[in-house]
Amino acid sequence: MKQSKTFIPTMRETPTDTEIASHQLLLRAGYIRQHASGIYHLLPLAKKVIRKIEAVIQEEMEKLEAVELAMPIMQSSSLLEQTGRWSTSEKELFKVQDHNGRQFAVGPSQEELITSLISAEVNSYKKLPLTVFQIASKFIDEQRPRHGLLRSREDIVKDAYSFHTSNESLQMKYDEMRQAYANIFARLNLQVREVVSLGDGMNQEPVHQFFSISDAGEEIIAYSDSSSYAATIETAEVNIDYKKSTELQKEIEQVDTKDLRTIKEVAAFLNVPSSKIIKTLIVKTEDGLVAVLIRGDHELNMEKLRSVVSSSKIEMASEEEVATILSCNVGSIGPVKLPIDLKVYADNAVASIVNGICGANINDVHLVNVNAERDYAVDQYADLRIIQEGDPSPDGKGTIRFAKGIDVGRVSKLGTIYSEALNASYVNEEGKEQPFVTGSYRIYISRIFSALVEQFNDANGIKWPKKLAPYDIHLLTINMNDEVQKQLSEELYHLLTSYRYNLLHDDRDERAGVKFSDADLIGLPIRLVVGKRASEGMIEVKFRDTGETVEWQKEEITEKLQSYFRE
Structure with missing residues (x-):
């Protein structure tokens, strides 16, 4: 295909409203054009x-x-x-x-x-x-x-x-x-x-x-650094045998926590790690409200909870819904003295907390030295949290990475x-x-x-694998007004197409720099440049994946190309 006859509208500048490499390069290299938000033309190369x-x-x-x-x-x-x-x-x-x-x-x-x-x-x-x-x-x-x-x-x-x-x-x-x-x-x-x-x-x-x-x-993928295990963070199981502290249980105390709204603020005020805090959440299910307990340094996995409570629809309760069963704001909720008919679910990590900290169900008040069974009851423990980077892999092999x-x-x-x-x-x-x-x-x-x-690119453009490139070879003629260059290019074009190669021939009347820049953007696997040494039958060859440049004689082109495409 003659490049002067096809439709490849390349761009010099990166569009300002693009953020990722593939979007930028597909626009700049003339593969796509936007028609409206989220709707694109797929141009000939694409x-x-x-x-x-x-x-x-x-x-x-x-x-x-x-x-x-x-x-x-x-x-x-x-x-x-x-x-x-x-x-x-x-x-x-x-x-x-x-x-x-x-x-x-x-x-x-x-x-x-x-x-x-x-x-x-x-x-x-x-x-x-x-x-x-x-x-x-x-x-x-x-x-x-x-x-x-x-x-x-x-x-x-x-x-x-x-x-x-x-x-x-x-x-x-x-x-x-x-x-x-x-x-x-x-x-x-x-x-x-x-x-x-x-x-x-x-x-x-x-x-x-x-x-x-x-x-x-x-999407965030949780995967093991030592095995083939991988899952989305919504489905990744947490398989940890939490060690319960051997410290003695202490007497429960009330602490004024006015103006403290977050787990981080409460932990800093009491000089304890977030893992000592029991976060209590009220969740709305198809059968009504339930309480869910999560360790302060963990996040609730709503999909795991949905499975445990056997409810197809669950969502966080609104402040108004919380107010119907408790007389405090959301940040002061705790598991102690909850309504008897409110079922309580807890993540497995909560069972290991000794002398924990939680809301007192009184505005701006927290309880210190709270312990399960003695101070509050849990109807069911289960894996209810989102897996974290650094957790052991659920298959027992390696550590979770994101x-x-x-x-x-x-x-x-x-x-x-x-x-x-x-x-x-x-x-x-x-x-x-x-x-x-x-x-x-x-x-x-x-x-x-x-x-x-996204996978095959560099700072100059796309780098297509051989079997997926829109054309096998990019043939560039530096000066189409030079009869020697033009003649050699035409000979190469006919020779290589007879060998079943699919060529894009840049026969445009453009500066050499424009042609080189466009060739790098388009990203064909191999570039043949017919230039100043055309009279000697010498062709400059550039391999797009490595950037390596060599020179080949016209007579050895077919043999070397066959070797390159066999690799």
């Missing part, structure tokens, strides 16, 4: 890279005998109403209405759509298991679009769905998909960690999620959630109708595209 990513995914899906199809972008509201997502996902949905007043959602995800289709066409166990997938744009009304394609309103997504007669069959496909995803990311040279995380939407079961480790990520990650894929067991809601069933061997057992498997292609740029 399309070439994304097609290569899609090809890898398609190959791995076909190895699993998954079949590709295309589903409508618009979904009837009636399907989403049956599962409840029309109202529960209202903030995320783009909704439209046709001239007859019928309502539709613009492609958020396809669980309802594919389940309805398979239910209408597959009626016997003999046709199962079945796995289908598509690659298409997904639309979510992201409240705060940011970081370019990493948090946008339109994503290119591969979503696959499998249909089974049993959980055992689903588990087999689930494990195959996890391995396929590992293969995909390895082939893409993208460094990822597989973690256990929480389900979303209607699916609250744990899922396996894949994160590209990057400072541009918004890293940021970009969500690039996930595999989920949906079970019969959608099939039961949509009355989607098949006839089993006994002639009885049974709901499909289903799985969902998603890869975020446009995020992978950005995550690769």
